[in-house]
Amino acid sequence: MSTEQTVRESLNQALHEELDRDESVFLYGEDVGDYGGLYKISEGLKDKFGEQRVFDTPLAETSLGGTAVGAALAGARPVVEIMYADFLPIASDHLINYAAKMYFNYGDETSVPLVVRAMYGTGDGHGLHHGQSPEAWFMNIPGLKIVMPSTSRDYKGLLKSAIRDDDPVIFLENKMKYDSRGPVPDDEYTVPLCESDIKRTGSDATIVAIGGMVNTAIEAAENLSEKGLECEVVDPRTVSPLDMDPILESVKKTNVLVVAQEAPTFGGFGSEVASQVIDDAFFYLDAPVKRVGAPFTPIPFAENLEEMYVQTASDIEDAVLDAINT
Amino acid sequence: MWYVDMDLEAEDKRELLGNLFLVRQFEEHTIEVYQDRGIRELPHSSLGQEAVGVGACFPTQEDDILVPSLRTRAVMLLRAPLNQIVAGMYGTESGPSNGRTTEHHMGSSGNGILGTTGMVGSHLNPSAGAALGSKVLGDDRVTISFLGDGATQRGEFHTALNFATVKQLPVVYVIENNQRTEAKYIDDLVEVDDLAEFANHGLPTEIVDGQDVTKMVDAVGNAVERARSGDGPTVIEAKTYRYRPHAETMPETRDRDELEYWKDRDPVKLYKERLLDEDVIDEDWVEKTTEHLQTEIEDAFKFAENDSLPPEDALFHVYKDADIDHWTGVVR
Numbered sequence: 001m002s003t004e005q006t007v008r009e010s011l012n013q014a015l016h017e018e019l020d021r022d023e024s025v026f027l028y029g030e031d032v033g034d035y036g037g038l039y040k041i042s043e044g045l046k047d048k049f050g051e052q053r054v055f056d057t058p059l060a061e062t063s064l065g066g067t068a069v070g071a072a073l074a075g076a077r078p079v080v081e082i083m084y085a086d087f088l089p090i091a092s093d094h095l096i097n098y099a100a101k102m103y104f105n106y107g108d109e110t111s112v113p114l115v116v117r118a119m120y121g122t123g124d125g126h127g128l129h130h131g132q133s134p135e136a137w138f139m140n141i142p143g144l145k146i147v148m149p150s151t152s153r154d155y156k157g158l159l160k161s162a163i164r165d166d167d168p169v170i171f172l173e174n175k176m177k178y179d180s181r182g183p184v185p186d187d188e189y190t191v192p193l194c195e196s197d198i199k200r201t202g203s204d205a206t207i208v209a210i211g212g213m214v215n216t217a218i219e220a221a222e223n224l225s226e227k228g229l230e231c232e233v234v235d236p237r238t239v240s241p242l243d244m245d246p247i248l249e250s251v252k253k254t255n256v257l258v259v260a261q262e263a264p265t266f267g268g269f270g271s272e273v274a275s276q277v278i279d280d281a282f283f284y285l286d287a288p289v290k291r292v293g294a295p296f297t298p299i300p301f302a303e304n305l306e307e308m309y310v311q312t313a314s315d316i317e318d319a320v321l322d323a324i325n326t
Numbered sequence: 327m328w329y330v331d332m333d334l335e336a337e338d339k340r341e342l343l344g345n346l347f348l349v350r351q352f353e354e355h356t357i358e359v360y361q362d363r364g365i366r367e368l369p370h371s372s373l374g375q376e377a378v379g380v381g382a383c384f385p386t387q388e389d390d391i392l393v394p395s396l397r398t399r400a401v402m403l404l405r406a407p408l409n410q411i412v413a414g415m416y417g418t419e420s421g422p423s424n425g426r427t428t429e430h431h432m433g434s435s436g437n438g439i440l441g442t443t444g445m446v447g448s449h450l451n452p453s454a455g456a457a458l459g460s461k462v463l464g465d466d467r468v469t470i471s472f473l474g475d476g477a478t479q480r481g482e483f484h485t486a487l488n489f490a491t492v493k494q495l496p497v498v499y500v501i502e503n504n505q506r507t508e509a510k511y512i513d514d515l516v517e518v519d520d521l522a523e524f525a526n527h528g529l530p531t532e533i534v535d536g537q538d539v540t541k542m543v544d545a546v547g548n549a550v551e552r553a554r555s556g557d558g559p560t561v562i563e564a565k566t567y568r569y570r571p572h573a574e575t576m577p578e579t580r581d582r583d584e585l586e587y588w589k590d591r592d593p594v595k596l597y598k599e600r601l602l603d604e605d606v607i608d609e610d611w612v613e614k615t616t617e618h619l620q621t622e623i624e625d626a627f628k629f630a631e632n633d634s635l636p637p638e639d640a641l642f643h644v645y646k647d648a649d650i651d652h653w654t655g656v657v658r
Contacts, residue, residue, distance in 0.1 A: 066451020
């Protein structure tokens with residue numbers, strides 16, 4: 001049995017269940033407590049679990065990142081909200097140099113079981129600094145896990161797994177999708193980290209899409225289906241460490257690969273997927289790998305420029321057709 | 327005051343002096359070996375400021391969390407096994423993390439040492455976080471975090487103090503003001519007379535003579551007691567001095583008078599003379615204790631020099647909860 005839920009509701013439920021399950025889990029950040037989170041993800045949690053476990057903090061992301069590392073090293077399981085992912089660079093000394101490296105650094109099995117929740121996603125006129133897709137900033141850091149869910153079911157199940165995971169997890173939420181709905185199982189469940197998922201099957205082309213682009217890729221696949229092309233949509237869900245096997249299997253079947261992300265194409269997630277496929281499945285490819293992503297510019301403010309920046313289903317359709325017609 | 331010099335038993339006093347000897351002799355031997363035949367980890371000596379760490383560690387409980395600066399050698403020496411520490415300096419397999427990391431930044435939950443990084447002051451928010459963790463978990467551990475004067479210039483210091491104060495966390499920050507940030511005088515880098523002024527974030531601060539080990543015991547003992555009782559954080563500024571340059575590769579830039587001025591108030595000599603005056607120790611005790619420590623220290627260096635390099639698979643210790651091929655970065 002399942003119930004239709006928004007991403008917002010599924011995240012709230014995940015936090016609720018994990019706070020309830022494990023007393024070492026706690027949640028904090030700017031306006032996370034009394035206000036319930038800027039986008040109301042943590043609404044009602046402070047009332048339920050009290051000031052000790054759900055609370056507001058000073059405006060200092062360096063404290064949020066740093067204290068989460070310390071609390072995790074001391075044996076707690078902090079879930080910290082950094083609000084906009086654009087603010088992650090302020091906390092990133094703690095994520096890159098501390099959280100990612102302490103399991104390597106410690107002389108015992110101590111690790112850093114923290115979750116940093118941050119939101120990204122553009123198309124809402126928020127401009128340069130409130131919507132960047134930051135996965136590639138952190139992909140080159142061994143020790144971090146980066147999770148970018150796409151459905152209500154995955155958001156809930158992956159957040160629960162992230163909280164239970166012993167490694168530091170950057171959990172990226174697409175703020176444009178908080179209101180999107182989808183079925184969520186009524187019974188308790190988790191979705192494992194580091195497992196790619198096939199969101200749509202097809203034999204003509206493989207589209208690997210992450211985060212907010214997964215739904216866009218599915219939309220593109222439906223449109224192409226009307227033209228007689230069946231695309232397989234693979235959703236890695238965990239961007240790093242990446243589960244490549246389902247992607248390789250899909251490419252070996254379809255012989256065509258398109259990758260789609262919100263971030264600029266250059267130096268991005270899709271480039272890594274393309275490289276991995278070239279390493280391990282080069283002779284299965286019938287066409288050049290096509291990458292769909294933002295231009296190499298900041299996110300612009302003006303409406304028409306923002307429309308240029310944000311890639312849509314038709315951009316993905318063009319990329320698939322380009323590849324197939326090469 | 328909760329802890330005063332008068333309360334120290336003769337046995338405590340001998341322990342404190344023994345610990346001062348340990349750090350002093352360890353640091354001197356390290357420089358000797360480094361100059362003679364090299365050590366993989368570049369020494370950043372704590373000579374001259376031994377009393378700060380030794381005194382601060384004394385009133386802590388075994389399960390309290392200590393967060394050393396890269397120069398708080400006392401914390402490592404008083405908390406971790408000697409062989410492991412020296413192997414850590416050599417990057418050999420018996421080091422705290424199979425040679426993956428340096429002795430300077432090693433972490434060990436078993437020994438109550440919070441790991442640190444190569445970024446000066448980056449441990450100050452994690453120190454508040456460790457205290458936050460203790461508060462959430464409901465244990466009564468206190469975190470004692472050491473920092474140099476340089477770290478007070480970073481935003482980390484101010485954000486950490488504000489956070490710790492607002493949340494009333496059980497943490498004590500001990501500033502080891504050794505007068506120099508790397509090679510530069512602290513007076514040229516900040517416009518406050520005392521760094522304690524810099525810590526004016528609504529929490530108690532105290533300035534202590536860092537060359538007097540008993541003053542450190544008193545100040546940190548009181549602060550730890552306050553923290554454990556739920557009364558929040560404290561900042562202690564210990565005025566001290568290092569005898570060596572920032573790192574052993576850097577040339578000496580200080581004049582002899584300045585060094586001599588501080589060596590007059592050498593923390594090891596001061597306390598040794600006091601205990602001799604008080605008849606708590608005699609010259610025979612001093613000789614036996616220093617000889618015994620010297621043997622232990624030299625044995626630890628011999629152990630490390632003969633220790634094997636780590637096995638290659640020691641490198642692949644990056645994720646606790648994921649099985650990956652470390653050469654490609656992808657899940658196996």
